[in-house]
Every structure is written in C-alpha cells, then in structure tokens.
Amino acid sequence: MRRVFGDAVGARVAWLYWVNYALWVPAVFYLFALVGSQLLGIELSAWEVAGVAIVMSWVKSFITMRDVEHILWLPNLGSIFKAIIMTLLGVCGVYVGMKNGFANEINWQTVTPSLEAGMGYLPVIIFNFMGFEIIAGASSAMNDPKKDIPKAVILGGVLIAVFYLLATLGILATMPVETISDATGVMEAFSIMFGGGGIAKGALVVLGLMFLYTLISNVVTWAMGVNRAVVYAAQENLLPKSLAKLHLKTGAPLNVAIWNGVISTVVMLAYGALASGGSMNEILTDTHHVMADSLEDQGSVEDLFWDVFSLGAITLLASYLLLFPAFLKLRLQDAKQERPYKVPGGKFALYYCGVVPSILLLLGIIFFVYVPGTEFDEDYFRNVGTGILVALIIGEILIFRTRKAQNTSKQTEQ
Incomplete structure (x- = not known):
C-alpha cells in the first residue's frame, strides 16, 4: 500500500493494523476473565474483570518478547485445542439435540441465508476469516x-468454515438462540450438553x-504479525x-x-469505570440454568464485551480497506513484476479480488456501527466511536511528528 499510495497512507495503515490488535486484546482477556470466573464458580466485579484482563495483557506482552522459534509451540497447541473444542461442540450438540429435541428449529428454511441476518453478522463473519x-x-x-x-x-x-459451521450447529441444537451469550455461549452450551x-x-x-x-x-499468534509490521514501519521512518x-537477547x-x-x-481501565456499577458475569451453578432467566441482568456484560471487541475489529477492517485496491493497481501497472504467487483466473478474477472484498470490508465497518432496520444504539456509537477517534488522533500525531523529524533531519544534512 505504501508503493501505491505513498508514505502517509502506508504509515496510517501500519498504525491501524497494529493499534487494532492492542484494542482487541482487552476484549479477548475480558472473555478470559468471564470464562475463568465460571470455572471457579465465583462472581467478578467490573474492576476485577478489568484487573484480570490487564494482568493477562502484560503476560501476553512478555511472552511475545521471546523469539518466534521458542513460542511457535504455543499457537500450534492452541490450534489443536480449538479443533477439539469445535468438533465436540458439533458432535455432542447434535447428539443431545437428537436425543432430547433440538433447541431451535433446524430445517432448510431456517438455515438458508437471509439478507437481514447477513447484514447483522457480516462484520463478525469477515473478522473471523481475517489473519x-x-x-x-x-x-x-x-x-x-x-x-x-x-x-x-x-x-x-475451508477448515475455518467447516469448524465454525459445526460448532454453530452444535450450539443451536442445544440452546435457544435468544439465550445464547456473545461472550460465554460456548461454555454454557457445553454445560448443558454434559449435564x-x-x-461431566x-x-x-x-x-x-x-x-x-x-x-x-x-x-500470541496475531502478535507475531502485527508487532513485526509496526517495527518495519518504524525502521522505514513511517512511525x-x-x-x-528489538529485545537484545x-x-x-x-x-x-x-x-x-x-x-x-x-x-x-476506561471500560471498567463505565461498567463498575453492576455485576459482570452470570454464574452457571446449575447446568440446566440458561441465560433466558437473567437476560436483563446480563445486558451490561454483553454490551461491554461487544464495545471492547468492536474497538479492535473496526480498526482492523479499516486497515484492510485499501489493501485490495492496492493489489489491483499493482497487478495492472506492474504486471511484469515477478511474484511468488498470483491469483489465477485472468482479469475477471483480478477485478473480482480487488473490488468485491473492498465493498464487503466497507459494509462490514458500516454494519458494525449500524445495521439497517435495527434501532440505532447511541451509547454503543458514543463509546466505540470515542475509542476509535482517540486511536486515530494519536496515530495522526505520531505520524506528523515522525515526518517532521525526518524533514528536519534531511534539512540538517543538506
């Protein structure tokens, strides 16, 4: 993107690509705190959840300071665990559904994609396939x-699609759709399946x-990419x-x-302050206690998780927005350049891969903020919008100072 659009755009893309990760990590460890509290059978306050997320964020930072060769086993083992979890969700969920009856009606009509549902879930679907x-x-x-x-x-x-469909089917076979938690639905489904x-x-x-x-x-896996990307941008005087x-050792x-x-x-700290007025998690003391009994009480949990998650997700989608136009322009203007791998299919595939993903990314960003036909959530827009605006302003300040320092250095040399 730097080759196509210049240093300024390259710097902004590098910043967005990195800062999305830093904003997304709290959502991951927020979820870590919720699930961990369920396993321990305790209830955490807003500040306690924030504290767990902060500690785990720093643990992650120290792990990523090690060289890649010594931590590759960590994401590899994580991939195996994810495959096991998703496979068990699907197999056990379908078994429980066939034995006790499916919690949701599953037929050709209900599984056929609809435009309304597609608009609502498009941002998350795109996010799940990124990386x-x-x-x-x-x-x-x-x-x-x-x-x-x-x-x-x-x-x-292919594997991601299969595993997501399998896991989703298992959860839908076990839990009524209106009771599924965005944050803790996986463990709640397992709780119902196992008895x-x-x-169990x-x-x-x-x-x-x-x-x-x-x-x-x-x-940790994402850090291997985004941290190196911002280091390269800094080495190239973009940030x-x-x-x-780099770490000396x-x-x-x-x-x-x-x-x-x-x-x-x-x-x-910011989101802990926003949510400190209420309970942060629903404890599963009874395996047959589902969330339908307390949806209103858990609203703050779902809202906070979605706010924190959206911060990172929107900035990630934004960092990809110019990627496909850059790909298309380079392939058209610099067609003779030798490349390790090329998209097959001629010019039709070329334009398709340049235009369609860009449209989907733009729609994904829009639908993260507002889905047509739904009620506009002012609190969500204000909370997430403020976080993103602050991130953008900080990025602009850093880029401006970097370019100013570079120009001063050049003038001094001259």
Whole structure:
C-alpha cells in the first residue's frame, strides 16, 4: 500500500493494523476473565474483570518478547485445542439435540441465508476469516513458500468454515438462540450438553481450560504479525523510531510489546469505570440454568464485551480497506513484476479480488456501527466511536511528528 499510495497512507495503515490488535486484546482477556470466573464458580466485579484482563495483557506482552522459534509451540497447541473444542461442540450438540429435541428449529428454511441476518453478522463473519496474511511472516521457515502459502490459505479457509459451521450447529441444537451469550455461549452450551455428573463436571473444567488456552494462543499468534509490521514501519521512518527497538537477547519487538500492554491497560481501565456499577458475569451453578432467566441482568456484560471487541475489529477492517485496491493497481501497472504467487483466473478474477472484498470490508465497518432496520444504539456509537477517534488522533500525531523529524533531519544534512 505504501508503493501505491505513498508514505502517509502506508504509515496510517501500519498504525491501524497494529493499534487494532492492542484494542482487541482487552476484549479477548475480558472473555478470559468471564470464562475463568465460571470455572471457579465465583462472581467478578467490573474492576476485577478489568484487573484480570490487564494482568493477562502484560503476560501476553512478555511472552511475545521471546523469539518466534521458542513460542511457535504455543499457537500450534492452541490450534489443536480449538479443533477439539469445535468438533465436540458439533458432535455432542447434535447428539443431545437428537436425543432430547433440538433447541431451535433446524430445517432448510431456517438455515438458508437471509439478507437481514447477513447484514447483522457480516462484520463478525469477515473478522473471523481475517489473519491469513500472518502466515507470510513464516515464509523463511518453509521449504517451498511459493506452494506452501497458497495451500495453507485455501486449506485454512475451508477448515475455518467447516469448524465454525459445526460448532454453530452444535450450539443451536442445544440452546435457544435468544439465550445464547456473545461472550460465554460456548461454555454454557457445553454445560448443558454434559449435564451435572462428576465426570461431566471434570470434562467441563478441562474443556474450559483448553478454551482459556486458545484465547492466549490467539493473541500470541496475531502478535507475531502485527508487532513485526509496526517495527518495519518504524525502521522505514513511517512511525516513531522508538517502536523499532528489538529485545537484545531474543531479537523480538520490545517497545511495541510494552505499548501493547499500556494500551490494553488504558482501555480496560476506561471500560471498567463505565461498567463498575453492576455485576459482570452470570454464574452457571446449575447446568440446566440458561441465560433466558437473567437476560436483563446480563445486558451490561454483553454490551461491554461487544464495545471492547468492536474497538479492535473496526480498526482492523479499516486497515484492510485499501489493501485490495492496492493489489489491483499493482497487478495492472506492474504486471511484469515477478511474484511468488498470483491469483489465477485472468482479469475477471483480478477485478473480482480487488473490488468485491473492498465493498464487503466497507459494509462490514458500516454494519458494525449500524445495521439497517435495527434501532440505532447511541451509547454503543458514543463509546466505540470515542475509542476509535482517540486511536486515530494519536496515530495522526505520531505520524506528523515522525515526518517532521525526518524533514528536519534531511534539512540538517543538506
């Protein structure tokens, strides 16, 4: 994008690509705190949830200061755990549904996509499929990246679709759709599937711990890509030079990891203050107690989780927005450039891959804020909009100061 649109756009894209991660991490560890409290059978206040999220954010930062070779096992094990969890959700959910009756009506009419539902869930669907570019960061460790990376992208896309559909089917077979929690629905579904026996409770704890581990592995995996990206931007004088500092022993990004922890801390303190007036989580003391009995009490939990999650998700979608136009322009203007992998299918596929994803990304950003046909949520818009605006302003200040310092340096040399 820097080659196509210039240094200023490249700097903004690098900033958005990194800051989305720093804003998204609190949502992940917010979820970590909720599920962890369920496993322990305790109830956490707003500030306690914020405290857990802050501590875990710093633990993550210290993990990402290690070199990639020594932490690759962590995301690899997390991928195995995710596959196990999603497979069990699907298989056990369908079994319980066939035995006791499905919690929701599942037929051709109910599973057929609708425009209304599509608009509502489009942002999350797009977000779930993002991150394929991170695999390119491991290209130096591959025997044949020219063949391995396209295979990994295609196979990864297919597997993600299969696992998400399987897990979704299992949850819908077990829980009425109106009682499913955005934040803790997975563990609640398992609780209903397994019942209240001693062995079942033990299995639920094991799966809960596996789920918590996958949250940690997710943020570590993303850090491998986004931290390196902002270091490169700093080395190229697009962002402050201080962000390029590496760990002396491991060679991993140092200052970037520290700032990840700082931003996560600020976000969770702010949202902890907003939600400190009420209870933060619904405890599952009875395996047959579902959320329908207390939807009103849990509203603050769902709202807070969605607010924090949206902060990172919207900035991530924004960072990708110019990616596909840049791809299209480079392929048309610089067609003779040798490339490791190319999109097959001629000009039709070229334009399709340049235009359609851009439209979907733009719609995803819009629908994160407002879905046509639904009530406009002013509180959500104000909370999330303020967070994003602050992030954008800070980015502009950093970029301005970096360019000013670079221009001053050039004038001094002349």
